[in-house]
Amino acid sequence: MGQRWLSEPDYSHGFVVPLFSIFLLWRRKELLTLTPTVSPSAVLTGCLLVVLAGLMRWVGIYQQFDLLGPASLLPALMGVCLVIGGWSWGKWCWPAVFFLLFMIPLPGFISGQLSHPLQRIGTILSTFSLQTLGIPAIARGNVIYLTEARIGVVEACSGLRMLNVFFAITIGASLILKRPLWERAVLVLSAPLIGVVTNVMRITITGIAHEFFSRELADHLFHDLAGLLMMPIAIGLLIVEAWLLKRLWLEEEVDAKVDLGFGDRKRLHASEAT
Incomplete structure (x- = not known):
């Protein structure tokens, strides 16, 4: 190992x-x-x-x-x-x-089965994001064609590495957070979605850099820097999600002095009569 x-x-x-x-x-x-x-x-x-x-x-x-x-x-x-x-x-x-x-590293055939769908999902969603931003982009296979450049979403850009790390971080957070079981389950189940979103952000940023800056700058600065920033961004999204889940249901604070028991009300009436 x-x-x-x-x-x-x-x-x-x-x-x-x-x-x-x-x-x-x-x-x-x-x-x-x-x-x-x-x-x-x-x-x-x-x-x-x-x-x-x-x-x-x-x-x-x-x-x-x-x-x-x-x-x-x-x-x-x-x-x-x-x-x-x-x-x-x-x-x-x-x-x-x-x-x-x-x-424990996954066997090669399992990694291949996971990376190919992640490549395709990253390509399609990143192309849609670039088109939404007004940048001409066409996806052919796992390659995104821009105006004067193209981005190959290879296995290294599939997001599998980040998904492995982020799953470990999410499971670790669920083990140490003192939250209800359902909140921790939601955090764990959302890990693949957040991993895909951050990978799409990385590819989209690289596409924007290719379109508006030089290819060398996009490859050496934006691509590498975006890769380093994606994990902090993913952790930030996880923190925001945990914050939102905590505020969906507010726990009621019951005053210990207020007693709703029938026996206590009976004793209260008896003391008033005395």
């Missing part, structure tokens, strides 16, 4: 994922019991998870399915936690173990 993190830009965020998992363990430290009660059911479940991890590793090696090898690390870690600390440790560490899923 480390070799793929170093060699493939789409998964360079893999080095950060274990650090965030450690942060999750620290944030949930109040759930950690130093003298846990290990039940037989927890030990049995942990052993089964370790056996499952071994089977996944075996199938991954002998069937040459690269995804199962790294993925076997997750049930193995969870199984060890259950064997050592019981269900209390399982409740403490499961978010951190689950988040490690985002450090």
